[in-house]
Amino acid sequence: EVQLVETGGGLVQPGNSLKLSCATSGFTFSTAWMNWIRQTPGKRLEWLAQIEDKSNNYFISYLESVKGRFTISRDDSKSSVYLQMNNLKEEDTAIYYCTTYSYWGQGVMVTVSS
Amino acid sequence: DIVMTQAPLSVSVTPGESASISCRSSKSLLHSNGITYVYWYLQKPGKSPQLLIYRMSNLASGVPDRFSGSGSETDFTLKISRVEAEDVGIYYCGQLLENPRTFGGGTKLELK
Numbered sequence: 539e540v541q542l543v544e545t546g547g548g549l550v551q552p553g554n555s556l557k558l559s560c561a562t563s564g565f566t567f568s569t570a571w572m573n574w575i576r577q578t579p580g581k582r583l584e585w586l587a588q589i590e591d592k593s594n595n596y597f598i599s600y601l602e603s604v605k606g607r608f609t610i611s612r613d614d615s616k617s618s619v620y621l622q623m624n625n626l627k628e629e630d631t632a633i634y635y636c637t638t639y640s641y642w643g644q645g646v647m648v649t650v651s652s
Numbered sequence: 653d654i655v656m657t658q659a660p661l662s663v664s665v666t667p668g669e670s671a672s673i674s675c676r677s678s679k680s681l682l683h684s685n686g687i688t689y690v691y692w693y694l695q696k697p698g699k700s701p702q703l704l705i706y707r708m709s710n711l712a713s714g715v716p717d718r719f720s721g722s723g724s725e726t727d728f729t730l731k732i733s734r735v736e737a738e739d740v741g742i743y744y745c746g747q748l749l750e751n752p753r754t755f756g757g758g759t760k761l762e763l764k
Contacts (some may be wrong), residue, residue, distance in 0.1 A: 583744055585751075642702070
């Protein structure tokens, strides 16, 4: 059974940081291109970042509006992908999903508020 | 960025009848390899999005064949035949041709 489990969400003040983790199992993580996508309170889906696999030199892409604030990374030995989020803003409030596009985690809520 | 536009915003369907959802992209999603990179997802209430259709017309594993996808380079349709109660939720189209990946605003399907 395929599983993706996100952790690390919560309530954080503007300007602070948060690191999300996504632990996976049930598929060949090492060859999967992993992504973070968020869903805003208005239900809009917004792709944030992608990290390719080792054969593609772990190439990374970001949504322009989060470039420089968010950092995606992966650990193939742990079948996990991460999203470091710095200088968080209220508009970053959303449910954050890790996904291969075929498989999605259950999501983790991030609330940025003072 | 490629803009994905869905219509309608919501649709109300009698169980057993059919429903169609449209999606239009601002740029051709046909790659030079012959694959059209449009995907369809269903988000059931309180759940994560689940893949229904990949590469325009391919049914994802475990998805009932009541669902089908079709289209051209920029205009796409998701058809649901014989709608059932379990089909309720928000449907999204998305393009995986290029970064940034983008999604339509969603179409909410309800039962009459």
